[in-house]
Amino acid sequence: MLEAFAQNGNKPLPLELDPTHETYKFVGPNGRWFVRQITIALEKIPSHYIGWESIPREHQSTVFRNLHNYFDLESWSNTPQWPQISAGIHDDCGRRFRDRKSTLKRHFESVGGYEELEEARNNPHESISSGNWNSLIDILYLDPAYIARCNQNSSNRSKQPYANTSGSKSFAQRRYEEVQQGGTVSLIDGWRRMHTSHGTWVNDRAQNDWNTIQEELTRMQQEGGEVDEEEVLKRALGERRGWSRGVGRKVRNMPTNVSALSESQFNELKEQIRELNETVKQMQQDRNQSGNQNDDDQDE
Known part of the structure; x- marks a missing residue:
């Protein structure tokens, strides 16, 4: 991805939207990189939150800025599909955050887990600092509500009839x-x-x-x-x-009638879209300022 980014003049890579169905997923080589970049960006924020929706806005914005830096989301921001694309990006972030938590939990169990807690503390996953690793253990792994939720999720997964064979390919x-x-x-x-x-x-x-x-x-x-x-x-x-x-x-659409969603769901979607729109504008302003600075340097 970084090579493609450099070959593109260090400008955001274009993105293609799934044309055949309203999944609002990005496809093609850059689309696959987009999802992988979410995973990379998530490594920069704490992992002790129960889910993507509970992560503070400032941390979510860190992920959004990373994506806007490498991918041309601005071209989509003024299209009629943007509300659904925005909701789809949040869905992708949520799924990747769950995947990351699963990776960290498997590592926790492989280095001692609950039975050898101190051993587990002393062996953080390679993608996380020791401080964040211990916060993850103390705030999340030792939370009784989280433990009960994990047990329920394990039970639910055991009832899944089968998995697909395409791996991470959508x-x-x-x-x-x-x-x-x-x-x-x-x-x-x-x-x-x-x-x-x-x-x-x-x-x-x-x-x-x-x-x-x-x-x-x-x-x-x-x-x-x-x-x-x-x-x-x-x-x-x-x-x-x-x-x-x-x-x-299926991405949740922004309804024309509020009754199509609960008030809390409606307000959540509006806030998500507002956050992404602000990030788009800020990235555009930063690029414009950078371009103006380069012109001034050339004049001098």
Whole structure:
């Protein structure tokens, strides 16, 4: 990414939006770097918060400034999609923050955990300072409410029927790469590929669900008319909150009617968008000032 940034004249890299579905995810090489850069930026802020939404605004702004420095979010800030893009960025930050916490927790357990607490204290993860590591242990890991939440999350994960085989690659990125390689996008075939490895299903449940998908596809084909693959997957697999089967996440839209969201949710989204807008403006002002300073230096 840094090489591409330098080749771009140290100017923010352009970003492409997923064109086929309203996931509001960035795709392409720069889109994948965008998500990875969130992970890198998160290493600069304390990790002892329960979730992204509880991180103070000043720390969130540190992540936003980092992203605006390397990626051209300004070009999107005046588009009709910006409210949803902004909400999507917060969603990406939340997911990456959860991933980071999982990485740190696994390290904590591998170096002693709760049974050998002092040993764990003396072996911080390589990405975190010893001071922040001990704050993470004292404020979060030793909090009874956090321990209970972790136990519940472990129970929930054990009930997940299967994982996809694409690693960190999103559904949107997979669709983008298929188009770039001259292929056509098929949500159903994409679901199959993301739940098989070298032609073998990840487990029996995935294969059974595939059979259900095929039965629903046949049923819709017999009904006549154009087949909606997203609808096929939804009917076959059921609905999942905040997620479209075979497509990816659903970003919460800013509603025209406040009643579409609770007042607290509505105000939270407005505050998130305001924060991102302020960051865009500040980055633009900084660049303008830097450009003016360079012109003055040349005149001298």
